[in-house]
Amino acid sequence: MGVRYSQPAGRWVLTATVLGSALAFVDATVVNVALPRIGAELDADLAGLQWTVNGYTLTLAAFILLGGSLGDRYGRRKVFLIGVWWFAGASMLCGLAPNIQTLVLARALQGIGGALLTPGSLAILQASFHPEDRARAIGAWSGLGGIAGAIGPLLGGWLVELGSWRLVFLINLPLALFVVLIAVRHVPESADPTAAHKALDVPGAVLGALGLAGLTYGLTEWPNRGGTDPLVLATLVVGVLGLVGFVIAERRSTHPMLPLDVFRSRQFTAANLVTFAVYGAIGVVFFLLVLALQVVAGFSPVAAGIALLPITVLMLLLSARAGALAQRIGPRIPMTVGPLVCAVGLLLMTRIGQGASYLADVLPAVIVFGLGLSLTVAPLTATVLAAAEDRHAGVASGVNNAVARVAGLLAVAALPLLTGLSGDQYADPGLLSSAFRMSMLISAGLLVAGGVLAFATIRSTVLNEPPPGEPVTAEPREQSPCRMHCAVGAPPLHPEPTASGTASR
Structure with a gap:
């Protein structure tokens, strides 16, 4: 029982x-x-x-x-x-x-x-x-x-x-x-x-890891070695081939860890594209912000840590309300406005420099960014789950979680290539300050792209529609309690619709 x-x-x-x-x-x-x-x-x-x-x-x-x-x-x-x-x-x-x-x-x-x-x-x-x-x-x-x-x-x-x-x-x-x-x-x-x-999908896991490792290494080493370096080119090719092999392995596997048929839903695919854009920007912000606060603005480690606290507090307080709002009006507007508000927060972060004040320069930017995330993530998670069949609820949330982490992974890897920062230059306040501002502008662009993509592809009625392959029913679909709070690092996981197997001592 x-x-x-x-x-x-x-x-x-x-x-x-x-x-x-x-x-x-x-x-x-x-x-x-x-x-x-x-x-x-x-x-x-x-x-x-x-x-x-x-x-x-x-x-x-x-x-x-x-x-x-x-x-x-x-x-x-x-x-x-x-x-x-x-x-x-x-x-x-x-x-x-x-x-x-x-x-x-x-x-x-x-x-x-x-x-x-x-x-x-x-x-x-x-x-x-x-x-x-x-x-x-x-x-x-x-x-x-x-x-x-x-x-x-x-x-x-x-x-x-x-x-x-x-x-x-x-x-x-x-x-x-x-x-x-x-x-x-x-x-x-x-x-x-x-x-x-x-059968366990070990080939899929290995190929996926190999593909991500190759791309990450190639992007990370590009600024130091140059784009024509044989090692950089080889790892990038290995990365691409690994990910292509992953897709082929998942298509052929009888029990894939990533059933590709979940992507038959255009809403599921669109929501994951929005996830990739939004969490790519988030990955850059959380990698560079605490670094810039300490190296450029001269904050202590404790002060830099406290600076991020309002973001998570806002998400704790507002995630449930954002989820409820999406249920009433649909996820399209929250998923459009939220990333745009986040982008405004990042534009405010470009004011952070040497001698920056927490109350005047950091706190307003962090609050605006946190409000945007709070408005975005719960509706995004709800859309991902609503667009997948109930039997794929656990897989759908796992895919969305992995997409978010991969986005942050690749965005952080590409950071030096896009900003020109490399070697030990991160320890120079002047050089890091310039790279930080450039990174915030690029990340704001990613967020704007995510908002525009959501407006163009996400339907307001998706939360009330049956996913592809499921019949229309009069009963509303079960809402995930995981939507009550959405973590900063990645969208929340979701349990399978029913427990498989019985518990025993």
């Missing part, structure tokens, strides 16, 4: 999943605050800092769909625990890294752990709780995860000032141990009995 939300057993399950996913949520934002200190101590150039962020994003985006399949097949608690242990081990490697190369490798390993534990935490809730309590449990998971994401930059800044950037990673170890102890004692095991008969 499942555990009840009001009982101690239910609260233990919720605690384990919230804290487990918080490892990945916090790590997605906390590291950016530490980048200047990492660069200084490890003598890293800009490419090294890019890979410190992108190494994690690359493997997380490449394997997050496979991570959910592994849990269904081998046991959700088991894969979740492996993910937590893996993440903790990689965090220890990050904290002890003697050079930037080791740190980048450890960050890539962290991303694999995140890909195992993030979908696993949501699947555990769906399988463990009584049907009447699932929505409440998943809503709590989503909201508490948002709070964890909000404190990430502040926590990172505090730890950097307290002792060292290494504490940003080492703090994960006691938290991971606590999660493991709770999960082993209180979280029931569950699996999908039919998953054993489905």
Whole structure:
């Protein structure tokens, strides 16, 4: 029957999943605050800092769909625990890294752990709780995860000032141990009995990772080596061929991790194109803003972390209202206006320079940007899920989450190529200030493109229409509790419509 939300057993399950996913949520934002200190101590150039962020994003985006399949097949608690242990081990490697190369490798390993534990935490809730309590449990998971994401930059800044950037990673170890102890004692095991008969899409995951790695490396090294360098050209070609091979593998696979038929819906495809434009801009902002605040404006790590707090607070307060607005008037207008408001926020950020004031220069820009994101992301997520068949709800949200991460990955990789910033120039306030302004203008252009694309392609009635292949019914479709809060790093994941398999001790 499942555990009840009001009982101690239910609260233990919720605690384990919230804290487990918080490892990945916090790590997605906390590291950016530490980048200047990492660069200084490890003598890293800009490419090294890019890979410190992108190494994690690359493997997380490449394997997050496979991570959910592994849990269904081998046991959700088991894969979740492996993910937590893996993440903790990689965090220890990050904290002890003697050079930037080791740190980048450890960050890539962290991303694999995140890909195992993030979908696993949501699947555990769906399988463990009584049907009447699932929505409440998943809503709590989503909201508490948002709070964890909000404190990430502040926590990172505090730890950097307290002792060292290494504490940003080492703090994960006691938290991971606590999660493991709770999960082993209180979280029931569950699996999908039919998953054993489905082949894992390992070729698709490997080809996807290879394609993303090739493109990311080529774009990152282009400014240093030049566009005609054999290594740059070779990696870009490998990246393109890897992604082409990924599409072919998914088309031929009997059980693809990315069923290509979800893209038969034009609304689903359009919403993901908007996602790519919007989250490409977001990735650039969160990579460069805290760097510019510290190097150019002279903010301390704590002050730089606090500067981002209004964005997440606004999303916590307004995501549900934006989702409700989209239900009333349709998602087209919010998805059009939201990115345009974000673009205005980025134009205001171009005023951030040497001697910038938080109240006069930073706060107004951050608030406008946060208001735009709050208006955009919940309607966007609702559109993605409404455009997919119910049986593909989990896959559709996973695809949208991966698209957002890939957008940020490639945008950060292309940053030096577009702005001319490379090597150790990021440590020069004058050079970084110029590159920061250029980056904000480019990102504002991406957001405008996203808003225009939404206006041209998204129908206002999409939330009330059946997706392709499903009959028209009089009953409204179930609304996801994950839409109550939308994280900054990527759109929220969504559980499968019904729990597969039964929970057991």
